Amino acid sequence: MAQAPRELLAAMFSAAVESAQPEYCIPPHLPEPPRGRTVVIGGGKASAAMAQALEHHWSGRLEGLVVTRYGYAVPCERIEIIEAAHPVPDAAGLEAARRILEKVSCLGEEDLVICLISGGGSALLPLPAGALTLEDKQDINRALLRSGATISEMNCVRRHLSAIKGGRLAAACHPARVVNLLISDVPGDDPTDIASGPTVGDPSTCADALEIVRRYRIDLPPAARALLESGEGESIKPDDPRLSQLTTRLVATPRLALEHAAQVARTAGVDCHILGDAIEGEARDVGKVMAGIALQVAKWAEPFAPPCVLLSGGETTVTVRGQGRGGRNVEFLLSLALALDARPGIHALAGDTDGVDGQEEIAGAFITPDTLARGWQQGINPRQALDDNDAHHFFESLGDSLVTGPTLTNVNDFRAVFITGD
Structure with a gap:
């Protein structure tokens, strides 16, 4: 596997967005x-x-x-x-x-x-x-x-x-x-x-x-x-x-976009598994569940052997109780990072394929095994940021926001968790 985890995840997201570009998908249906x-x-x-x-x-x-x-x-x-x-x-x-x-x-x-x-x-x-x-x-x-x-x-x-x-x-x-x-x-x-x-x-x-x-x-x-x-x-x-x-x-549709992303991973020699294109629920709860699956893969090679990517789509929700800016993809990611607790060899990207997560001109973000440590170095308490629905500020401070500008399409949220096996 020649590509770095972040590069591979970004390429997969780009493929998902590209597959849903109107110039590509409108003509066959006129x-x-x-x-x-x-x-x-x-x-x-x-x-x-x-x-x-x-x-x-x-x-x-x-x-x-x-x-x-x-x-x-x-x-x-x-x-x-x-x-x-x-x-x-x-x-x-x-x-x-x-x-x-x-x-x-x-x-x-x-x-x-x-x-x-x-x-x-x-x-x-x-x-x-x-x-x-x-x-x-x-x-x-x-x-x-x-x-x-x-x-x-x-x-x-x-x-x-x-x-x-x-x-x-x-x-x-x-x-x-x-x-x-x-x-x-x-x-x-x-x-x-x-x-x-x-x-x-x-x-x-x-x-x-x-x-x-x-x-x-x-x-x-x-x-x-x-x-x-x-x-x-x-x-x-x-x-x-x-x-x-x-x-x-x-x-x-979200399913077609995930399939195009999966093909990018497989071309790079990494197995990819689509867990669902219609996953809903509180973003932070979905983050905990996805972390549990990723940890099972990393520790026991179950239900899939690493290296592999776990793909999912759908639309989670954020019940805003704090003073932050919301954003379901970044809230998912911060919850995921907290549940993974700096486990080595697990990276992730989550983003809205329209380029806007919540009300922010930011599509989503990346996490790495050292995400929490870098947050603390910036003087930010990751748990407090999640409790305050302030994940956008957290990832901006780390330089890990995913900013695409207008993508001119919209096939829902994209979530990819890469377990490298390292």
């Missing part, structure tokens, strides 16, 4: 041009790059509008790109959502809507339902992000407080044909959870959303609670006749 108009809509961190890839490979007439995160725009000639805030929505996203809804409101049977959706679309398409305001949506988003709820639970609440999510955008496209091209960033690849499912039917109910609010003790604005309790926030169901001309295609 539909035939229609007799009528082709209108492109969408939202998410990858949506602008998806629009650009579509333009590169579409010969017919084309028009449209997509919204992406600030800093994630790329040049397009026929599709308008708008930037807005994520993860807490802003007025630019609100206006983009309104315009997208207007753009598809007068289409006919011979028209085609291509909907480009990726992770981040929930915040980027913040069109409130009923009497809700943008400020209400912002407060609800902040509360959900801090609650410890899973991404599926958060999106269930969002779908029932929205005028565009939960299939409502698809219903507005009727009677045009709709083709969804989705880049999945959610455990299980459920289309209803990707950007809260604006163009797919939703089987969940207002009662489900209320139960989630109760479970996590989320304080809803009065208008939001009234919307859920009255049932007026009910989403569009899968059997709705307005969705009869709907096709959904997953063009990139």
Whole structure:
């Protein structure tokens, strides 16, 4: 094995991100041009790059509008790109959502809507339902992000407080044909959870959303609670006749990204084992579990013999109780490092494939056997940093942050633990 552990882990992460680049994954899934108009809509961190890839490979007439995160725009000639805030929505996203809804409101049977959706679309398409305001949506988003709820639970609440999510955008496209091209960033690849499912039917109910609010003790604005309790926030169901001309295609998924990363390790002569692409739970708890598996491998060569890499994906959660900046990938890593307790020969990388861990312009970080020792040398108590949800500061102080800038895609979290056997 010629590559250093850090170099190999970085190469694997890069391969995962590259496999989900829109220019690579969009063209095989494009539909035939229609007799009528082709209108492109969408939202998410990858949506602008998806629009650009579509333009590169579409010969017919084309028009449209997509919204992406600030800093994630790329040049397009026929599709308008708008930037807005994520993860807490802003007025630019609100206006983009309104315009997208207007753009598809007068289409006919011979028209085609291509909907480009990726992770981040929930915040980027913040069109409130009923009497809700943008400020209400912002407060609800902040509360959900801090609650410890899973991404599926958060999106269930969002779908029932929205005028565009939960299939409502698809219903507005009727009677045009709709083709969804989705880049999945959610455990299980459920289309209803990707950007809260604006163009797919939703089987969940207002009662489900209320139960989630109760479970996590989320304080809803009065208008939001009234919307859920009255049932007026009910989403569009899968059997709705307005969705009869709907096709959904997953063009990139966490599983495919992990497989590309695994191939990099195997090419370097290192066995690689994918433990799961949909792992959820508190980030610090997942870190402890992964440490237990890694220690078993290192000590007993069970269930795999070193050298090997343990790969996993999914989306963990962070219940923010301290004063730190959160970040599920760095919280996972700091918990992992504490549980490994400086065990020699174990290195790891964890990062969000969109380049943003939590609310930070940092994808994730690396750990090495001497991570804890170097933290103490910097005057930082690793355990205290974890308790304060301040892992970003911890890894920045060590120079071990993983900074990629906008990756223009999003296939969820990437976690790789390399047991060298040294």
